[in-house]
Amino acid sequence: MIRLEGVGKRYGRGEPVLVDVDLDVPAGRVIGVLGSNGSGKSTLLRILAALSRETSGTVVGTPRVGYLPDRFPAGQRMSARAYLRHMARIDGHVDLSAIDPLLDRLALVGGPDAPLRTLSKGNAQKVGLAQAVLAAPDLLILDEPWSGLDVEAHTVLGELVAETRERGASVVFTDHRAAAVHAHADDVYRMDAGLLTRVETAAKTELATRIVLHGPGGDWSAEPGVSQAVTDGEKVVLTVEAGHTDAVLLRALNRGFSVREVAPCSP
Template sequence: MKLISLENINKTYSGKTVIQDISLDILKHQSMVFMGTNGAGKSTLLKIITGLLLPSSGRVIKHSKPLHIGYVPERFPNLLRFTPLEYLNYMGRIQGIPVMELEKRIPILLDRLALSHVKNKRIDTFSKGMVQKIGIIQSILRKPDLLILDEPLSGLDIHTQNELVHIMAEFKDEGITIILTYHESDILLKIAERIVILGEGQIKGDYHVKDIDKPQMVIETSGIDEQIIHTFNGILRVSKNGETLQAHALQEKSDNILLEILNKGGKIHSVGVHDPLNQLIMENYVNK
């Protein structure tokens, strides 16, 4: 079911086109990742979806009304002279959330994101990762229909990245529609159901992850009959590559397959990984 539709969206700044003729349906309960290099138009498109920016032409159609959107910008303010309790209560009152509800919800969210121990310390003393989590909490004080996070993992250490991805996976399980932008960290793809690749303000690719094959092991071997390899559990396909055979196999079965080849007198020339998703990304990711 559609949540928001973009129809022929264009955005121009000072004569320069940043978004060009984008049409896109955002579906309820779906997790999307917008991918693209710097300057591809990701942040501008997110702001248009949230309503923070108006398009130069085209329409944004909201199919659900009212529609509550939680938004975390790429650079969340880190010089806030508030404690988390002060800031989140203030933001909650702005959103019209009853005080009693805030008194229950804020401690739960602070605990969930491991910030209870700093609830009375000033935010301007926090690390980037802690500030980022405060930004996420303010965006979900009232459960959003749509949660938008612009480069949420930028500059965070790998432990905090994994923690935030785990939290976003929980939001996904709760039925919240999620849109994320991606530049560097592949771990966002763990929660993606749909990948939209942007380049030069245009959609270069739009893919559903379930339709993309899982990563496979590629084993280059010789000295063994092709028909024998076909009998090994986990083999997907085998093809000739000159004097050798190239076997594509399930990653989780690859160790047993390698052992079987050696036990049958075969030789292993090379072992690699074929990742269709990463191949797709590389083919589309660079601006063209």
């Protein structure tokens, strides 16, 4: 999909912000990048989105990108719907009839007619998220997407990430909370003062999820990411490997199950 090889970045004559970064983003994979403020995460994402140019090293691949910046610029007078239609026409790939249902799903306060400049930070971010996913990009890049969103939108965001992976596209997102990154990412990296290192997946296997479903039963043991499945009539209890929770929940909901419980557990 896209690969960074020995990428370095400095702004002007300043100190290096990225140092010799190697990152492979395969198709159908969700990559989470942890790191503290100022460590270089947003710079890394802007280079992946081709919005900033590396100072050294190589970027291989030019996927079609959907990008949610850390601060969505929402000063405009136009409505959320008008903005998204405008951006969709520029992009050329967007099904315009998908705009209102997505804003509805994200529970945009004020609805599609809300002028952008009246929106709160979280609601503006929902519009930015909608813009990023509407074009069904090959690579969805999300800068701190969970921050500022309400709990209901957190669930929808998790579903959107899972849906993106399910259709074979990739996601790269940042967050400063380890639990959030481990819960949603297949591969976890840490950015520290411009150095990107892979976080061992051993830590990840400690974070399985127990999901209790109610619905039409069936055999869940062969589902991707499901390490254990116990069916008792209409009750199904799953142990799901970290990084697969959203995809399994999405499949369950699509198959008519209701979700009764989601909790961390040992694998």
